[in-house]
Amino acid sequence: MPQINRRRFLRAGLAGATALTPLSAAFGQSGSLSELGTAIVPLPEVKVYTAREIVTLDPAKPSAEAVAVVNGRILLVGSLEDVQGILKGQRHTVDTTFANHVIVPGFLAQHDHPLLAALTMSSEILSIEDWVLPTGTVPAVKDKKDFIDRLSKAVEQRTDPSEPVVSWGYHPAFYGPLTREDLDAISSTQPILVWARSCHEMILNSAALEMGEVTQDVVEGFGATEQAQSKFSEGRFWEQGLFAVLPLIASIAATPERLQSGLELTRDYMHAKGITFGNEPGGILAKPVQDGINAVMSSPDMPFRWSFMPDAKTLVDTYTDDDQVIAETEKLESWYGGMTSLAPKQAKLFADGAIYSLLMQVRDPYLDGHTGEWMMDKSLFDRAFRIYWDAGYQIHVHVNGDAGLDRVLDALEMNLRRNPRYDHRTVLVHFAVSAEEQVQRILELGAIVSGNPYYVTALSDQYSAVGLGPKRADAMVRLGDVSRAGISWSLHSDMPMAPADPLFLMWCAVNRVTASGRVAGPDQRVGAEEALRGVTIEAAYSLKLEDEIGSIEPGKRANFTILDDNPIAVDPMKIRDVKAWGTVMEGRVYPVEKVERKASLMPPVGGGSNIDADFARATLEHALKVVHTHL
Numbered sequence: 001m002p003q004i005n006r007r008r009f010l011r012a013g014l015a016g017a018t019a020l021t022p023l024s025a026a027f028g029q030s031g032s033l034s035e036l037g038t039a040i041v042p043l044p045e046v047k048v049y050t051a052r053e054i055v056t057l058d059p060a061k062p063s064a065e066a067v068a069v070v071n072g073r074i075l076l077v078g079s080l081e082d083v084q085g086i087l088k089g090q091r092h093t094v095d096t097t098f099a100n101h102v103i104v105p106g107f108l109a110q111h112d113h114p115l116l117a118a119l120t121m122s123s124e125i126l127s128i129e130d131w132v133l134p135t136g137t138v139p140a141v142k143d144k145k146d147f148i149d150r151l152s153k154a155v156e157q158r159t160d161p162s163e164p165v166v167s168w169g170y171h172p173a174f175y176g177p178l179t180r181e182d183l184d185a186i187s188s189t190q191p192i193l194v195w196a197r198s199c200h201e202m203i204l205n206s207a208a209l210e211m212g213e214v215t216q217d218v219v220e221g222f223g224a225t226e227q228a229q230s231k232f233s234e235g236r237f238w239e240q241g242l243f244a245v246l247p248l249i250a251s252i253a254a255t256p257e258r259l260q261s262g263l264e265l266t267r268d269y270m271h272a273k274g275i276t277f278g279n280e281p282g283g284i285l286a287k288p289v290q291d292g293i294n295a296v297m298s299s300p301d302m303p304f305r306w307s308f309m310p311d312a313k314t315l316v317d318t319y320t321d322d323d324q325v326i327a328e329t330e331k332l333e334s335w336y337g338g339m340t341s342l343a344p345k346q347a348k349l350f351a352d353g354a355i356y357s358l359l360m361q362v363r364d365p366y367l368d369g370h371t372g373e374w375m376m377d378k379s380l381f382d383r384a385f386r387i388y389w390d391a392g393y394q395i396h397v398h399v400n401g402d403a404g405l406d407r408v409l410d411a412l413e414m415n416l417r418r419n420p421r422y423d424h425r426t427v428l429v430h431f432a433v434s435a436e437e438q439v440q441r442i443l444e445l446g447a448i449v450s451g452n453p454y455y456v457t458a459l460s461d462q463y464s465a466v467g468l469g470p471k472r473a474d475a476m477v478r479l480g481d482v483s484r485a486g487i488s489w490s491l492h493s494d495m496p497m498a499p500a501d502p503l504f505l506m507w508c509a510v511n512r513v514t515a516s517g518r519v520a521g522p523d524q525r526v527g528a529e530e531a532l533r534g535v536t537i538e539a540a541y542s543l544k545l546e547d548e549i550g551s552i553e554p555g556k557r558a559n560f561t562i563l564d565d566n567p568i569a570v571d572p573m574k575i576r577d578v579k580a581w582g583t584v585m586e587g588r589v590y591p592v593e594k595v596e597r598k599a600s601l602m603p604p605v606g607g608g609s610n611i612d613a614d615f616a617r618a619t620l621e622h623a624l625k626v627v628h629t630h631l
């Protein structure tokens with residue numbers, strides 16, 4: 001819907017003026033421009049939205065029935081009578097589209113990975129869980145036979161016999177081993193590539209190996225570790241073996257077409273979940289790949305803005321000169337535009353290993369005695385922390401274990417003593433395992449938390465028996481303690497580690513119900529209103545955007561999520577069933593529309609030029625880097 005755009009109108013006015021007077025004269029007359037503006041630009045029209053209820057998260061006025069919006073920002077909030085009373089004779093319209101709905105502040109995706117999500121979502125999803133996508137629900141795979149049947153059907157649908165079929169979601173621990181032989185039985189001509197649910201392993205059929213020119217000889221040329229983590233006869237490549245084979249098969253798995261199609265599906269998915277702003281922590285460091293992402297995500301049609309946070313680990317690793325680290329970080333700003341941006345003066349660091357592979361650093365040993373991993377050596381971590389701290393950056397740290405947390409808090413304390421900073425807002429990201437007494441230290445040091453509550457839902461049962469034991473497994477993501485201590489906390493999904501669905505995250509944090517149906521760590525549950533704050537205003541706070549978005553208050557951007565029910569008033573177990581009607585983003589209305597196009601059915605890959613191969617390799621490399629730190 002075209003709106004009167006003040007800037008465009010002014011530009012049009014200016015063009016008219018220059019037709020009459022020389023440009024220099026128009027600019028030379030100070031004041032003439034603003035006079036011109038007020039003289040000929042009509043006041044932009046105010047739109048007043050009414051709703052069954054508006055949950056503002058503004059403590060001064062928590063509930064309202066009308067919100068007035070002008071030029072993409074919130075003008076007034078209150079009862080319809082009050083709002084119209086203030087507007088009096090001013091031109092405005094009352095829009096009752098949401099009269100039967102509940103308006104909440106626009107949801108934020110504090111931490112998601114759109115590129116990896118795009119690659120997995122644009123595959124034939126055949127996974128351990130249901131995926132509710134804009135194109136319909138993909139039900140979970142029942143067993144290996146179900147997987148083979150459904151993959152066979154997907155292969156049959158292809159009309160071009162050389163078009164590769166990529167599937168994501170197979171889990172050997174659930175369905176048993178899968179080999180090249182199984183896939184050859186589906187097709188000996190159509191290249192098939194199966195990416196495991198963990199993303200750590202790929203299985204290829206003979207046609208796919210041939211397409212990538214992967215032979216026994218090639219694999220024997222790999223290094224020792226890479227060879228140990230490859231099995232050519234079974235078409236299987238995992239960990240270092242996967243990194244080694246990646247340059248050969250990247251063009252099958254990560255073409256620009258697949259990336260674009262997957263990003264479009266990811267965009268529609270996130271919008272359907274009510275997201276109005278998102279952030280990728282650990283931005284892409286290959287410009288052509290970012291350009292490919294921008295082709296979708298910078299477009300003015302995007303229903304949400306997205307910020308990318310510099311991957312400080314890689315930057316510090318690459319540049320030995322401290323000043324250059326910051327200079328190179330700042331250069332990244334020019335890579336973005338339109339609806340994408342660089343998260344200003346924010347950087348991402350990594351402490352310890354991933355929770356899904358039980359590689360976090362814990363104080364007490366794992367049940368089987370194995371040890372965790374550090375994602376960065378201590379000297380590199382300390383150097384990175386110091387460089388970004390001294391440059392005034394807000395530091396976000398991926399941290400999963402209690403020993404990992406000790407390292408982060410030690411570094412924070414040391415830097416606070418050395419170079420005190422006010423309102424540094426250091427973010428502890430993921431926050432899986434922590435000790436109770438660490439909460440007080442977090443408070444005293446002024447750090448804040450971004451927790452992933454899906455860990456409890458997905459892993460507390462399993463980790464009670466394996467790895468952590470019941471006490472630590474049930475206290476994972478201890479948001480109850482964090483909340484009682486008065487520390488700011490938000491929620492994130494880490495898509496595709498968990499569905500990018502803020503209402504589902506709220507449900508996880510409020511209920512802490514596991515796969516077996518029990519409640520893990522009842523005292524770590526949080527209230528529904530707090531959880532709503534965790535996907536709105538506190539998420540905005542963690543990105544230093546709380547003055548702009550996150551609540552419904554005059555002056556802020558008009559970002560709303562429109563729901564069919566009030567998530568802080570429904571039965572807590574029903575929070576995840578609340579539906580999003582759509583969103584309002586900076587005053588523009590975006591209803592959720594049924595998407596018919598299926599991303600996995602895309603035009604065949606064309607060309608296979610060198611540029612495409614480089615692009616594909618860089619794309620997949622970024623994806624696997626994310627995988628390595630998370631799963």
Ligand SMILES: [Zn+2]
Pocket residue numbers: 398399429430629630
């Ligand atoms: Zn992480």
Ligand SMILES: [Zn+2]
Pocket residue numbers: 111112113281494630
């Ligand atoms: Zn992540």
